[in-house]
Amino acid sequence: MKTNLATYIDKEGNNMLHLAAELPSPNRLNIVSGAALQMQREMLWFQEIKKIMPNSYVIETNKKGQTPKEIFMKSHEDLQKKGEKWMKGTANYCMLVAALIATVVFPAAFTVPGGNNQDTGIPIFLETNWFRIFFISDAVAMLFSSSSVLVFLSVLTSRYTEKDFIKTLPQRLALGLGTLLISIVAMLLAFTAASFLVFQCKTPSVPIGIIVAAPVIPISLFVMLHYALWFDIFRSAFISNLLFRSQHKLFEARKEWQSPVCMQLRFGTKFKQMIRPSV
Structure with missing residues (x-):
């Protein structure tokens, strides 16, 4: 499931890492005090999303020709x-x-x-x-x-x-x-x-x-x-x-559950929609 979700793209050609590189709303930034600590939190969030992305998607450009790293540097410059x-x-x-x-x-x-x-x-x-x-x-x-x-x-x-x-x-x-x-x-x-x-x-x-x-x-x-x-x-x-480490282990399923047969038995037709191509 994690691998499939990481390959989704939107109509603008942005994958999950492109969206994570955008600057969030002020109420999300103000979780911690101090602009330096907010910048650190944004860097950690970007790195955590980068870990679950395929290598080819990390340097992939959207329809505007921007990579996730370029979007992050531009949106977080201020x-x-x-x-x-x-x-x-x-x-x-x-x-x-x-x-x-x-x-x-x-x-x-x-x-x-x-x-x-x-x-x-x-x-x-x-x-x-x-x-x-x-x-x-x-x-x-x-x-x-x-x-x-x-x-x-x-x-x-x-x-x-x-x-x-x-x-x-x-x-x-x-x-x-x-x-x-x-x-x-x-x-x-x-x-x-x-x-x-x-x-x-x-x-x-x-x-x-x-x-x-x-x-x-x-x-x-x-x-x-x-x-x-x-x-x-x-x-x-x-x-x-430890800031972004999940306590519920949502994606750590047992290996036998990760096979296409078991996934289709568990999710039915929804699984066929989830594994659609990302293009």
Whole structure:
């Protein structure tokens, strides 16, 4: 059945791949957010249809002399430009945030809370647990914010070809957002540890709840406000191969059912109509 359906053509000479190359309606494109992710979804859809088409139909031209690939490139030209603009804008703003975090946490490693011993130069709170938490969190924030800047820089300098939209760009964007989130969490954790170090002897005057809530509130807001975008990006980056995989196995019939005799017994005269020539 799958082979027969793939050979059908319409009155304009378009086969199934020609139709899959057309740009869908806006409500179909808006299933995912972001023009770059929409372009990736369209590329994956085109490739999935291409897999079930005979090789001769992949390069077949319609009555206008257009191949499926030519139709896809022409109809998705504007979407590709919008995807490049969206990807660069997102990477630019995220890289700015990562650079700000790196700017803040770098000097914090040398101006430790509580100061240093004037005789030895060793930090006063060196042996405390909160100081270890502060220093480790500050180092993690510095490491991941710098990594995030480099990842987003690679997004900005990408070639933005059609193949880049399938895996390379979504994975880089997901990696950059992941490292950015880790750096934000580590920076706020370092702030909490520094607050406990400074006010550890005066906790009654500074409510502990305020110190603990300081990192929780911005992290929660960051996750809630960007949840939908994050979900689309990570799904497109890491499970894109499963987006168009059928759960019902419609075309995976048993081999003995695929013979012409069995097909005619099951579908009667409809089967004779299905195997009509495609010309």
